[in-house]
Amino acid sequence: MTDSSDLRAQLLKSASIKTDGRISAAWINGASPRNPRPPAEGQDLHDTQEWDFGHGPWIFAMVLDGHGNDTNGAAKFVLAEFPSVLRNALLSALAIAQTACLRDEEIAKILTDSLVALDDRIKLDILAVLSDDEPRMDREIILNRAATGTTVCVALVDPSRRVHVGGIGDTECYLVSAKTQKYHCLTTLHQCSNPVERARIEQDHPGEPDLFSPNRILKRLALSRAIGDFALKLPAAQVEKLLHLTGETKPKSTDPVIAFNLTPPYVINTPEISHIQAEEGDHLVLASDGLDAELRWRHGSDMDGVVGRVCAAGVAAEPMAGYNSALEILWQAWMGAEYTHLHRLVTEGESPAGRVDDITILVARI
8 A cells, every 4th residue: 555645635636726715626637547647638627706785795616527529519618608698697686676685586596597508509509500501610619509508507695605506417525523523415406316316307208118228318428417417408400410521320210309299398407506504614626526436346335424424535635735624535536546446547547447537626614
């Protein structure tokens, strides 16, 4: 076993970190046997900001996990547009209400409307391209946004320390007490393997035997909610044209996303919203699904509460010099064990069993 300080040095050398005000971030881009060295740009994206509308600071934190191809079109669109859309919507609502904070239901509506509006913009643009009625200089960008997809986990903390979280996909968010190490999960996993989500999809598409295979929708996507992914939101004829224009050339008769497309959309863009009151000294942790995947490989099916406990342990630990709380959570996930995917990724650029997913962690000190 390598000395613990050497392992920490390896992790610090391989991970990217930053601290901005009360928010710390740490991330490692994924790798695979075919591409063993982590790329300069991963599929995970994130943003953190602090806003002051005149009555005290707000914390904004967001993690996106793009999928579809290496250009990450949908995720980059959300990263570029959503923070300003949300900030402007909050500023307008606060001006009307003439108050420092908003009610939970008002925040929920703002988060939902802002995210759905971004997805609707992607839809309007791709429909214009597919109709050929409106030649566009940004045609390839629009095609890429529609063909790719992204999860979204966004967290807001208002001046009263009220926490508001919106989730689309499988990034997790926890409120953690550094003093007690108690944690509360604020998100739902929007995956076909989640029985609740699976039942919702079956209810929305009754009598369709080819929905799942077994844990992907129409053999294409494991997520049940996303921004983008219009191959699972448009009618079959438009999906066929979209896939043709983006270079996917499977015949209609053999591509499930076309052949079994009867009642779209199969993937929805609606976030689930949660609210909780935090106390001074609490921490809010956002962790992309790469952390869950790393821990799942180590713990197998015995995963109940593992991600939350790792987040709590990282927040409670006293970081060494040069380390931030987000990186400390990565260290807790690693635990100095040289046989883990994460260890092999950062020391050898490969993993014992297939691809290591991107891992992104944000920690906001409330």
